[in-house]
Amino acid sequence: MTDEQRIIEEVTQTSISLLLKEPFFSHFFSALNKEVVSFLDTLGVGLRDRGHVLYINAGFWDNFLTDKAHRYGVVKHEVLHIVLKHTLVNQPGLNRHVVNIAMDIVVNQYIDKRHLPKESVFLENFPELMFEPDASWKYYYEKLMHLRDHLDTLYLNTTAAASFSAIRENDQHKLWNDIYTQTNIEKDLMDAGIDNLIHIARAKTTEKSYGTLPAGFKSYLDSILYKSKPLVDWRRVLKIFSESSSKTKVTNTLKRPSKRYGTSPGIKIRKLRKLLIAVDTSGSIHQEEIAQFFTEIHHIWRQGSEIIITECDAKIQRTYSYKGTVPTFIIGGGGTNFDAPIEYGNKHFKPDGLIYFTDGVAPSPQIKPRYPLLWVISNEGITTDSEAFRNLPGRKARL
Template identity: 30%
Template sequence: MDKALNEIKKESPFYTYLLLGIQFQENYSIRNLAIKFARTGDIVLLYNPSSVKKKPLWFLKALILHEIMHIINQHFRIKPKNAKEKKIWDLAMDAAINQYIPELDARSVPLNVLIEEGHGTDNDTIFVGPPAFMINATAEEYFEWIMNEFEKRKDFDVEALPDTFDDHSSLYNNPETTLEMILEITQNKIGKAFNMFGKELDSGLKQMISLSLQNSKVDWKTALRKFSGASKKGERYMTPLRPNRRYENLPGWKQEYKSKIAVIMDTSASIIDEELNQFITEIEKLSKYDVDIVLIQIDKSVTLVTKYISGKWKNLEVYGGGETNLQPAIDYAEKELNIEGLIIFTDGFVDIPHIKRRALFVLSSKYNHEFLEDAIKIYGKSSVIVLKN
């Protein structure tokens, strides 16, 4: 471990800074390496001495960087619902990471190859990577892609997929500390490392870290409480990932309980690029929470309806540029979507819409003061947030 750490220090000031203060603990119960968090929120890197001593130096360096990348990508936020979903998340997280580590990327098996072949390999020196047509995506995007592929195939055996070489359970199961503490400590450390040594990083990684470090103007955890208590059962659908209790050869039924929010983004001519960037940054931050987001773009009519997941900002096309009328988007969301509420991003240079569901207006820093006053009168003070510069 010491030799591998010394090599990393020679090659990368960025990773060296992130490794400062990390505790290293022996643990014979894990396969190779794993990350967990101490009660104080500090990072602990667990390693199996028996396994580590058998690894070549280049391999061990790559494993250490891999664990640090889990922290950079905030994979401690991910909470698999069951064992099968955990296996898919494990592959999705590793695909998001290994592409940034040359030694692992060169030896990776693309996700689409694993899915097409229907099984993995027992050789733990072969890692999972992204499909060639889906580079620089997030774990959330890879997870959604895998789930869609499984739904198409119907009879896919999730258990046939390979295990990842590191243990992720301790990464997102942290009963001794809070997510807020972990976020504060890790973001602070990553921010300092990025400010000092970020110029040396790969452009894709640099872009991902830069967005992650942008301070959200909204306390989304508190804001989302507005919609608590409004949750309903979502759609019931068939899935091959759940066995059918009555008919062994058929897929089972799954009930979706996650909160579903319609996010309406004003893309009219009065919205300038600075405001769009504010909106998209906040929508990306919101996507980190346990909500399903349907994004609706609107000028005088609905221009785009799409599901939004973390990382989608990179390829998000913005449509609009005409006059402003929020009502068509409100009507569409309330009539066509099974949602708990609406979050509306606008500059407020528009008539106040009529809304039947719970709603939150998020106004740009260049907002219309009259809209703010009218929205508070009609929907209450807690229904409006103003983004500051």
């Protein structure tokens, strides 16, 4: 066994310890990739393929994190940063070093002090600031900035000043810079990805165990679990297109024994949807709407559909297959003509259905589609009581 394999095995053992004591964090952590590297001096979270990765320095793991309790606490520390979406925060003008301290104060409140190295940052390190517990990182940031600006005056010779001055720049957080440079669409999808991992971890955690989480943290999770559902019930909507699908997939299932042979697993036949999705990239569409469109498209893709996307304004700008990765840029900015993607579907792709993401600001199409058509109107688009909305052929939904 190589050192890398051994360390990954020891990280897995740490995850098992989490599972026994705090299942939610273990279930979340198990979905993350782990990698032993040399470009980082400690242990921290970075980015790979639009997903979070735990990077581990072998020397740091073997020589510094020798205590299994500390391994437990440090892993939980990194998981908390992801769950609380600290890795996505990049507000220009803020002091990054102080932001890192504030975020560490937040997450370390949810970890037993015995599970963290003595160098860790705790709420109690700053008694003169009279911190409130369970507050946001912004709250701690503002108070820490006041401390930083008055180290030699108001806080001269205080415990808070000594604690602040002793904290070095955080090597663990430097990999977050890779996340900050992503496009807004990519960051929105990373945000949705974290929400999805929270959903998965919650589903695997018993009600009793979930109820033992700290009240403030549980309240945060509940808000995510409530709001992160797709704006459209795509599983229900996509049944519209299954009826016209000519492709099928045969899979084994434990829930449906074979009627012919009386054996389990049985077989399940599922129709595969071949969808054309048109994304309005005209000049009237804002960046926030594009991000919202691709968030919903990602939910559709996860339902198991074959998707071809057309970016279009007055004409089709480009066409490509969607495989779960959002484009880094879109092409458009002109007027809007709804006929172009409909004609493309009729003559070339011949889909089971067309889903058109748009603000609806354009004349109604003149070409009749030869397949089911669903219009998805952005929340900034035409209203449901407008004549333009009523004149759109086919089914309609508004985000």
